[in-house]
Amino acid sequence: MRLKLGFIALTDCAPLVVASELGLFEDEGLDVTLSREASWANIRDKVAAGALDGAHMLAPMALTAPVIAPLSLNANGSSITLSKALAEQVRGLDDDEPSPRTAHALRRAIDRRVELGERPLTFAVVFPFSIHAYLLRYWLADAGIDPDHDVRLTVVPPPRMAARMLAGDVDGFCAGAPWGAVIEAAGAGEIWVQGSRLWRGAPDKVLGLAAAFAAREPNSVQPLLRALIRAAVWADEPANRETLAEILSRPAYVDAPVAALRRALIPPEPFALHFHAEDAGYPRRSHALWLLGQIRRWGQIDETVDVQQTAGRVYRPDLYLQAAEAVGAATRGRLLDTEPLTPLFDGRAFDPARLDDYLESLPLGRRPAPGR
Amino acid sequence: MRVLVIDPDKARAALVAEGLAGVKPLEVRSAPSFEEVESAIDGFDVIVIACDSPDRDTLESLREQTAHNPRPVVMFVDRSAPGLAEAAVEAGVAAYVVDGLAAKRVRSVLEVALTRFQLMQKLRGDLAKAQADLAARKTIDRAKGLLMKERGLDEEAAYQLLRKLAMDSGRPLGAVAADLIAYANVLKGGS
Numbered sequence: 001m002r003l004k005l006g007f008i009a010l011t012d013c014a015p016l017v018v019a020s021e022l023g024l025f026e027d028e029g030l031d032v033t034l035s036r037e038a039s040w041a042n043i044r045d046k047v048a049a050g051a052l053d054g055a056h057m058l059a060p061m062a063l064t065a066p067v068i069a070p071l072s073l074n075a076n077g078s079s080i081t082l083s084k085a086l087a088e089q090v091r092g093l094d095d096d097e098p099s100p101r102t103a104h105a106l107r108r109a110i111d112r113r114v115e116l117g118e119r120p121l122t123f124a125v126v127f128p129f130s131i132h133a134y135l136l137r138y139w140l141a142d143a144g145i146d147p148d149h150d151v152r153l154t155v156v157p158p159p160r161m162a163a164r165m166l167a168g169d170v171d172g173f174c175a176g177a178p179w180g181a182v183i184e185a186a187g188a189g190e191i192w193v194q195g196s197r198l199w200r201g202a203p204d205k206v207l208g209l210a211a212a213f214a215a216r217e218p219n220s221v222q223p224l225l226r227a228l229i230r231a232a233v234w235a236d237e238p239a240n241r242e243t244l245a246e247i248l249s250r251p252a253y254v255d256a257p258v259a260a261l262r263r264a265l266i267p268p269e270p271f272a273l274h275f276h277a278e279d280a281g282y283p284r285r286s287h288a289l290w291l292l293g294q295i296r297r298w299g300q301i302d303e304t305v306d307v308q309q310t311a312g313r314v315y316r317p318d319l320y321l322q323a324a325e326a327v328g329a330a331t332r333g334r335l336l337d338t339e340p341l342t343p344l345f346d347g348r349a350f351d352p353a354r355l356d357d358y359l360e361s362l363p364l365g366r367r368p369a370p371g372r
Numbered sequence: 373m374r375v376l377v378i379d380p381d382k383a384r385a386a387l388v389a390e391g392l393a394g395v396k397p398l399e400v401r402s403a404p405s406f407e408e409v410e411s412a413i414d415g416f417d418v419i420v421i422a423c424d425s426p427d428r429d430t431l432e433s434l435r436e437q438t439a440h441n442p443r444p445v446v447m448f449v450d451r452s453a454p455g456l457a458e459a460a461v462e463a464g465v466a467a468y469v470v471d472g473l474a475a476k477r478v479r480s481v482l483e484v485a486l487t488r489f490q491l492m493q494k495l496r497g498d499l500a501k502a503q504a505d506l507a508a509r510k511t512i513d514r515a516k517g518l519l520m521k522e523r524g525l526d527e528e529a530a531y532q533l534l535r536k537l538a539m540d541s542g543r544p545l546g547a548v549a550a551d552l553i554a555y556a557n558v559l560k561g562g563s
Contacts, residue, residue: 049455157426
């Protein structure tokens with residue numbers, strides 16, 4: 001069976017690259033071509049059009065596209081990076097140094113800029129529908145910074161981020177590894193807070209399979225998932241991480257310095273980027289609902305979209321479990337459906353069955369009030 | 373027509389200019405990436421971009437920003453990606469030019485894109501207004517119900533009272549109704 005999978009140059013495309021490099025796809029009787037894509041919009045359109053059978057996809061993108069997500073590709077890995085100049089400004093205003101760093105000091109920096117009549121700060125993400133956009137928005141809003149009014153939020157392709165920061169027209173951004181480390185190495189900015197410190201185990205990328213492909217080729221889905229789960233297990237093995245960093249750094253894949261890739265793969269702190277450990281591969285319905293909640297919070301989808309139904313249609317833990325069991329990698333099985341999520345840094349509990357109450361309790365947001 | 377071409381491939385940018393020769397007035401500007409022309413974007417009627425440009429994601433995010441005056445986007449599509457063009461159109465790209473297209477068709481593609489885009493903008497505006505009207509009517513109905521219950525009025529009297537409140541305060545009926553519901557919730561001890 002031949003199939004074509006798309007990916008974007010990011011550390012978390014690892015399961016696809018590893019499965020290809022280690023011959024795991026062939027092992028499962030699949031002939032897979034990987035195709036590096038230039039933009040998330042192209043990934044979405046090509047999967048929708050059938051030009052790709054599936055792809056490394058932003059989880060919130062999968063939730064708004066005609067795909068199924070039978071595998072979560074990673075947890076953690078993103079970071080919020082500030083430009084050198086902004087980091088210095090904010091550091092001076094950070095009197096109590098909370099851990100993890102909140103955006104309250106940044107709020108004071110913004111207030112001061114307003115008083116001085118300076119231009120608003122510009123923050124960048126890689127795509128409006130991404131965990132990076134929602135983590136950044138959540139972090140800003142937690143300190144009373146309205147991401148749609150108090151700062152300018154824009155999209156910048158990560159490989160251009162360093163130059164934009166050095167030029168002074170991007171003051172901060174949230175993106176997946178290795179881009180925070182690449183920017184630090186270029187001397188353009190400083191990783192201010194790791195995404196995993198804001199939310200341990202934050203959902204990030206998924207395997208998005210064209211719904212039409214999954215319906216047409218049901219017998220290819222399990223071999224594909226088995227190959228990718230085996231790759232994820234391999235990629236999590238500490239002894240393999242050096243090799244992984246080297247493979248990913250190649251021009252055909254992430255095309256970034258090995259040192260930048262090592263930063264997220266071989267880091268000093270816990271809760272780092274992982275692909276299989278801590279059930280990272282299991283596409284949790286509660287993750288889907290949290291993301292759909294944020295999509296709704298910031299007014300990106302119609303209020304009438306049935307989020308429960310959407311989460312059930314797109315996220316397919318049943319397919320994951322079947323494959324994980326076949327390769328001996330399943331752990332807690334369906335228990336993960338009911339296990340409460342680790343709260344974000346603000347400690348607010350999230351009950352997926354009471355999404356509306358959760359959204360009501362969050363500050364700011366563009367969600368219209370009920371009845372209006 | 374003012375056309376912005378974002379494409380590192382100079383030949384394709386030249387194709388657009390050639391195809392538009394004769395259109396007056398005409399301004400064609402090309403740049404290898406979006407950031408170089410970001411500040412000037414308001415000066416263009418239509419943006420032409422290569423589908424393999426990473427700037428597609430940036431253009432999509434512009435469409436999301438309600439404050440930004442959107443521009444129709446026309447995409448150059450590689451023939452090796454069948455179906456991509458159609459999917460992109462569904463996702464909001466106004467039209468597409470398949471690689472190798474003769475210069476003489478560029479003008480019609482861009483003109484169709486502009487017309488189609490304006491039509492879509494109008495439809496979107498109409499839909500948003502219809503939805504807002506419907507939401508306001510629901511709010512007014514709820515406020516009416518509240519007045520009928522709390523003040524023992526019939527429907528017509530409740531409506532007249534709401535109208536009077538709106539006229540006295542010089543505000544739209546829907547806004548007054550929404551306030552009434554909000555205040556009633558507070559009085560009942562809600563939030």
